[in-house]
Amino acid sequence: xxxxLWRADRPLSPxxxxxxxxxxxxxxxxxxxxTRLRRKGLVTRDRIGRAFHYRATMSEADLAATRMHTVxxxxxxxxxxxxxxxxxxxxxxxxxLRAILDGLDP
Amino acid sequence: xxxxxxxxxxxxxxxxxGGLVVHRVVPPRHATRVLAxxxxxxxxxxxxxxxxxxxxxxxxxxxVADLLPWCPSFAGGGHGSSAMAxxxxxxxxxLAVARAVVYGARVYRDRRALRHVTGLRVxxxxxxxxxxxxxxxxxxxxxxxxxxxxxxxxxxxVIAHExxxxxxRHHRYVYAAELLAASxxxxxxxxxxxxxxxxxxxxxxxxxxxxxxxxxxxxxxKVAVIGAERRxxxxxxxxxxxxxxxxxxxLLRPHRSRAGATGSGLVALTGTAAICGxxxxxxxxxxxxxxACHL
Numbered sequence: 001x002x003x004x005l006w007r008a009d010r011p012l013s014p015x016x017x018x019x020x021x022x023x024x025x026x027x028x029x030x031x032x033x034x035t036r037l038r039r040k041g042l043v044t045r046d047r048i049g050r051a052f053h054y055r056a057t058m059s060e061a062d063l064a065a066t067r068m069h070t071v072x073x074x075x076x077x078x079x080x081x082x083x084x085x086x087x088x089x090x091x092x093x094x095x096x097l098r099a100i101l102d103g104l105d106p
Numbered sequence: 107x108x109x110x111x112x113x114x115x116x117x118x119x120x121x122x123x124g125g126l127v128v129h130r131v132v133p134p135r136h137a138t139r140v141l142a143x144x145x146x147x148x149x150x151x152x153x154x155x156x157x158x159x160x161x162x163x164x165x166x167x168x169x170v171a172d173l174l175p176w177c178p179s180f181a182g183g184g185h186g187s188s189a190m191a192x193x194x195x196x197x198x199x200x201l202a203v204a205r206a207v208v209y210g211a212r213v214y215r216d217r218r219a220l221r222h223v224t225g226l227r228v229x230x231x232x233x234x235x236x237x238x239x240x241x242x243x244x245x246x247x248x249x250x251x252x253x254x255x256x257x258x259x260x261x262x263x264v265i266a267h268e269x270x271x272x273x274x275r276h277h278r279y280v281y282a283a284e285l286l287a288a289s290x291x292x293x294x295x296x297x298x299x300x301x302x303x304x305x306x307x308x309x310x311x312x313x314x315x316x317x318x319x320x321x322x323x324x325x326x327x328k329v330a331v332i333g334a335e336r337r338x339x340x341x342x343x344x345x346x347x348x349x350x351x352x353x354x355x356x357l358l359r360p361h362r363s364r365a366g367a368t369g370s371g372l373v374a375l376t377g378t379a380a381i382c383g384x385x386x387x388x389x390x391x392x393x394x395x396x397x398a399c400h401l
Contacts, residue, residue, distance in 0.1 A: 093330075
């Protein structure tokens with residue numbers, strides 16, 4: 001849900017979030033989650049018209065600004081138990097992926 | 107070797123071998139659960155068998171039998187295992203527990219190191235890091251260089267993927283399978299597939315959310331290539347079962363519903379075998395203890 005708000009170029013109403021989620025989440029569930037996210041400070045809301053519209057507090061500009069943390073500085077073996085977006089790769093696999101990537105690029 | 111020990115182990119082996127192909131015929135969200143279940147059941151069965159052989163072997167040794175006065179039928183052996191087999195099983199068992207403890211410590215260390223991560227967090231690092239930190243509410247860590255290298259749509263893919271891990275609590279399946287695989291190395295191929303299935307599951311949900319399988323496939327390939335370029339040491343590019351290629355190709359294949367009957371049949375077969383193997387083995391252990399120790 002944060003991803004949806006983050007991608008949106010403007011604040012979204014709960015109805016719009018529900019629509020973009022495209023899942024079977026009910027409108028009330030979405031508003032509940034948005035309320036919780038707001039309590040955690042991850043989203044803010046503005047009143048636009050009659051409804052509250054939500055947006056992610058961390059914008060892309062914030063993302064470009066880096067923060068120093070030591071957690072990940074150690075070797076790549078670090079946090080190997082967690083789900084990483086991409087795991088270990090062999091050189092052969094990298095070549096194959098590069099080829100696929102070239103084929104996909106518009 | 108006696109049949110009461112070998113027959114359930116055979117069922118366990120059938121389950122494990124069947125489990126190796128489950129992810130090919132069952133959607134990832136089901137395959138993850140089935141595979142994690144098989145791994146845990148198979149691990150339990152093997153550990154129970156090891157305990158049984160250890161005890162049966164130990165019963166031949168007078169010193170051990172003397173230590174267990176509440177087990178009158180225990181002494182004198184005759185429980186189907188030689189003392190040597192008992193010693194061997196005991197060694198394997200000790201090693202298994204030690205490796206499980208090491209794995210548990212690694213999980214604890216990793217989670218402790220990242221326990222303050224909630225929400226989306228960008229870390230200043232040139233490594234192509236993107237990972238889901240389990241917990242309540244959990245969080246996502248992205249490397250700053252990776253964020254900078256990705257287009258907004260691709261970032262959305264990475265975030266949707268990691269969010270899927272958190273929402274569906276994928277770490278529980280991975281931890282359970284890897285803990286058993288750490289203690290019994292023969293289960294490692296199964297545990298690797300559990301991890302692969304959680305990745306595929308998250309890929310599918312990300313594709314659903316961004317509305318493009320192609321975009322997800324391209325993002326995975328791009329992050330992988332960036333990661334390989336940024337990696338400092340060649341040593342890090344070591345073992346890989348080609349999981350990333352599998353994920354990309356699965357996304358690029360036209361989406362089709364898998365062969366339902368084959369999948370259900372295989373799940374039924376491997377699931378039944380795994381349950382039978384584990385239950386039989388645990389049952390034998392219980393019977394042995396009750397018989398020998400009049401519990």
